[in-house]
Amino acid sequence: MLLRLAASALATTVIAGAALPALAQTATPVAASQAARFEQDRQSILAMAGDYRVRFEFDETTAFLEGYEPREPTRSGGHEIVRVIADTGTFISLQHTLVAEHGGEVMIIKHWRQDWAYEPQTVLTYTGPDTWALTQVADADRAGAWSQTVWQTDDSPRYGGVGRWDYANGVASWEARTWRPLARRDATRSPPYDRYDAMNRHVLTPTGWVHEQDNFKVRQGENGLETVVHEFGVNTYTRFDDYNVAAGDAYWTATADYWAVVRRRWDEAIIAGAGTLHVDEEAEWGSEVSEALMTLADRIQSGEIATDIAIDEATRIIAEETGQGG
Secondary structure, three states: OHHHHHHHHOEEEEEOOEEEEEOOOOOOOOOHHHHHHHHHHHHHHHOOOEEEEEEEEEEEEEEOOOOOOOOOOEEEEEEEEEEEEEEOOOEEEEEEEEEEEEOOEEEEEEEEEEEEEEOOOEEEEEEEOOEEEEEEOOHHHHOOOEEEEEEOOOOOEEEEEEEOEEOHHHOOEEEEEEEEEOOHHHHOOOOOOOEEEEEEEEEEEOOEEEEEEEEEEEEEEOOEEEEEEEEEEEEEEEEOOOOOHHHHHHHHHHHHHHHHHHHHHHHHHHHHOOOEEEOOEEOOOEEOOHHHHHHHHHHHHHOOOOHHHHHHHHHHHHHHHOOOOO
16 A cells, blocks of 8 residues: 555656656645645745755753753754755755855755655655654645655655644744654764654744754653653754855756755655665764765765766665665
8 A cells, every 4th residue: 555655656846857756745736715825835835945044952951761961952053055946836845055164165065855745645754763654644634734854965764744834923834743863963972862752843934934843852661662851952044145155056056966866766765665764874974875875976066976977876875775776
């Protein structure tokens, strides 16, 4: 059943001549009576595109495991461009790219991607360490709702959820509760928890938007899942373009065809796995193949390797990682 759903869900969009797969994002036509609200939702999603100064703030608040001391607050930030790389009407894909300077040199880091689908039949969810699965969305939960699927820097999956945009009191917001793998800020320090039970919230502001995270940090105990500590996080995106925005766009121009195929290869791996995917997680990079896939893109941009050769290598890497290799 999941395989049939996955195959029917592999919609393909064409942007600037490049085929971009949209896994598990099958959406229904929009009825005339829903058109105004549907378009309002679309504009809320598209409003997250732009050039930003970003501030990342995370605070562990309350411990639930005896003897555990909440860690010190973490603060970081930078500059980030967010670009629309696909828009079919009922499916929108936003790619984030970090632009940093170090020692007088500009550094470009492909960051996360968020895909939005209207009234999806399935959503790709995190089901526990190293494992993701296509989950069918009930009809009652689909009506008027959008899924958000978030992908790692190498376009391997991170988490997905379904929710509805809300406009109460003049504020546009969307939220969904999702299971999520550990972020780098936690994974690199070997904490006593291995996943997040997270409320994921996006809210538009007059100067940009915020991404709020209300996280319970959880581990597998002898008698089931146990909550170790609660965390609140807020990532603030403030419109700002006084940095080398062009460098981020140049990276994407040089590597877009490569990343389009990488996305398709991950989708194909999920379909081949009958709606499930196993990817070994790695603390520093997210997935254990991320460094290799990201390095290939850097080599394309620098002119060290041709795009078609990098694509062949990425295809081999993903096939081996997902057990699809010959």
